[in-house]
Amino acid sequence: MxxxxxxxxxxxxxxxxxxxxxxxxxxxxxxxxxxxxxxxxxxxxxxxxxxxxxxxxxxxxxxxxxxxxxxxxxxxxxxxxxxxxxxxxxxxxxxxxxxxxxxxxxxxxxxxxxxxxxxxxxxxxxxxxxxxxxxxxQIDDLCRALRRIHCPRVITSLILLTFRYTSVLLDEVSDMTQAYSLRAPGQKGIHISAWGTFLGQLLLRTMDRADALYEAMMLRGFSGEFHYAAGxxxxxxxxxxxxxxxxxxxxxxxxxxxxxxxxxxx
Amino acid sequence: MLIFENVCFSYPGGSPVLEEVTFAVRNAEKVGLIGANGAGKSTLLKCVPGLLTASGKITVSGIEVCREKLADVRRKVGYVLQDPDNQMFMPKVIDDMIFGPVNYGLSREEAEAQADKVLEDLGISRLRDRYNHRISGGEKRMAAIATVLAMEPDVMLMDEPSSSLDPKNRRALINTIKKLDKTMLIASHDLDMILDTCSRVVLLDGGKVIADGECGDILHDRELLEAHCLELPLSLL
Structure with a gap:
């Protein structure tokens, strides 16, 4: 692992x-x-x-x-x-x-x-x-609580999306590192010559995934408010x-x- | 009812992905959207809830898809994404299921009751309190469908629902789709599943509607399918 x-x-x-x-x-x-x-x-x-x-x-x-x-x-x-x-x-x-x-x-x-x-x-x-x-x-309940004390919506959305984005980022890092190490046996970590490409690809891939996540949230009525945590x-x-x-x-x-x-x- | 009229779309600086797409899906009809990779299936699906803005006219249950009415349209449309990992963003299955209904004004209790009913109908009540990252790919796919059904959409869009499922889970998915009495547009390469679940098929190639007709007619037409990089469903070979 x-x-x-x-x-x-x-x-x-x-x-x-x-x-x-x-x-x-x-x-x-x-x-x-x-x-x-x-x-x-x-x-x-x-x-x-x-x-x-x-x-x-x-x-x-x-x-x-x-x-x-x-x-x-x-x-x-x-x-x-x-x-x-x-x-x-x-x-x-x-x-x-x-x-x-x-x-x-x-x-x-x-x-x-x-x-x-x-x-x-x-x-x-x-x-x-x-x-x-x-x-x-839970992060959603926390963001809802922050909204109730009038924390700006942009900040709470940022906190929530950063939390979700972090897991997406780690997921992609893990996949890419595994793919790299499988084709670079015996190499410890990622060679410095591949860092640029690796980071560029990582950014593009995570942006795509983050976009998809955000779309999934919007498709189910998310507008920046945390109604589902209101219960x-x-x-x-x-x-x-x-x-x-x-x-x-x-x-x-x-x-x-x-x-x-x-x-x-x- | 879902209606596409002269729908065109191209990515900025790119060639057209959809050209003059026109067809309609009647109430409670299940239509398969087939075509080779890059034919424009996913793009067309994304235009329905306004994730991509296309020219032409798309109407969902009488509401025209436009910027001002996106919230109303999205309330009517359930979209099962290609990758269930993108669809399931809450910690537990039940959290994901109530996310949509509560956003649309239901109380938590009402949303949970609705979610429980959907889980029971799909026979996956055991997943209710499971963590999303601890369930299998097949279970996650079924849970993703459940999250969409919990919103009680008029129209369901499914993007490659059977991809990466093992035979048992694929069969369970087919049975679930057959059981659902919903208007559905299913984009897939799995022609056997389309043959099993849909009554009509729309064949896309290069962003254009090449054929639109009875499932049996189109999926038995070897020449037509092969001309557009597809082949007969395995069950018909």
Whole structure:
């Protein structure tokens, strides 16, 4: 199985995850979208030295994965390519910000180290929350939810078609790579001399396929609106959960809950 | 009813693909559209729902195909594409089946009920909740037909419906087409299937209607078929 085929399977696995049934999947797409946006906004707004306060924010994605019945490891394995990039944010902070904060044994922890870890955690938490949303909501429902919060139609159509186009692209890459390797035995990958032709053909083929897909959608009444995702109405239960998560997140933003709990015992 | 009157089409800068095509498909009639590769079969089908803009006049159930009435025309026309992979773009079969009806104003529940009925009629209820990428080519073809039938079209267009099907699935498809009481225009090279399912045949070559008549008459005419790069159906050899 080549890389393109593996990526295609990964993409389809996301569709399968989103089609599962769990208490978290049953929340309305709009409430999940609002909850995720609020969570991301609050998480990113934490001060760069507020590491202990930020730690509380891990509870939302962890509970989310539990209720969605999706192992957290799925998120990390699917996002393995992106996580190092997110983790790399703030890597240089310890070099520029060397004010000592406290010591652990012989090691002096500087404010640069704290801000680096805070930034890394912020990135990882936001990715976890975004992945949770994607893994529990079908792309069409998500686009419908975006339309309901007045996201321009052109953007939602773009998101939807990009998602569909990606699978078409991967499908074609996989077919072409297989056809190439069958006629170039012993060769590893595609020879540099064939890259131009390969990419040109790939573009033409995927444009044809994408055209055909779009035509198939138009032939069945698609006009940029997501009527078929409209059946999943918001329920009181969904909004109650969203409200609870938002209140918890806002509270965590203004009250350092781990520090508060520690102060109760020490 | 589907009527073509003097339909002409050419791609920009290219030679004519369709020239003065004129014929009609009556209500509940099944017509086979045959011809060699490049004869213009798929192009003609694409002109019906306005995917290609041809000159001349095409009328679907009394509505003339024009830019202003495309939505109305597409509501009446069900188009089974040549490649079911292009037709099935949602994760599950049921999602694909309700896509059209819901876009045309049905509630999700109504659309699902309609889809369930179609699946039952076609005997493929087992596919309802299956993922599109996990079903076989034959099943995908039947599911693609089901997605179109779920829209309750007046006219069905099928582009090479039996291509890449194994004998068992091909037979199932033929039986399904025979059972359907719809106006149909079926473009295919599979002359045996056309002989089995259609009452009339239109032979295209070079974008022109060469022959239009009873299925038995045209498909038994070895000379005519061979003159246009076709041959007698295998069952008649």
């Amino acid at each position: 080549d890389n393109a085929e593996r990526a295609l399977l990964d993409l389809r696995a996301m569709d399968e995850l989103a089609s599962m049934d769990s208490p978290y999947h049953r929340l309305s797409p709009l409430s999940k979208l609002v909850m995720t946006i609020v969570y991301i906004l609050i998480t990113t707004s934490f001060h760069k030295y507020d590491l202990t306060g930020l730690l509380f924010m891990v509870i939302f994605p962890l509970l989310g994965y539990q209720f969605a019945m999706i192992p957290v490891s799925t998120c990390f394995s699917k996002l393995r390519g992106v996580l190092p990039l997110v983790a790399a944010v703030g890597l240089l902070n310890p070099l520029f910000d060397r004010v000592p904060v406290f010591r652990i044994g012989r090691i002096t922890v500087t404010s640069g180290m704290v801000s680096m870890i805070t930034l890394m955690l912020k990135g990882v938490f936001c990715l976890m929350a975004s992945f949770l949303l994607m893994a529990t909501t 999943k109405r918001s329920s009181r239960y969904s909004w109650a959960v969203t409200l609870a998560v938002c209140i918890a997140a806002v509270t965590a933003r203004y009250i350092n809950i781990p520090a508060f709990l520690t102060s109760l015992f020490i």
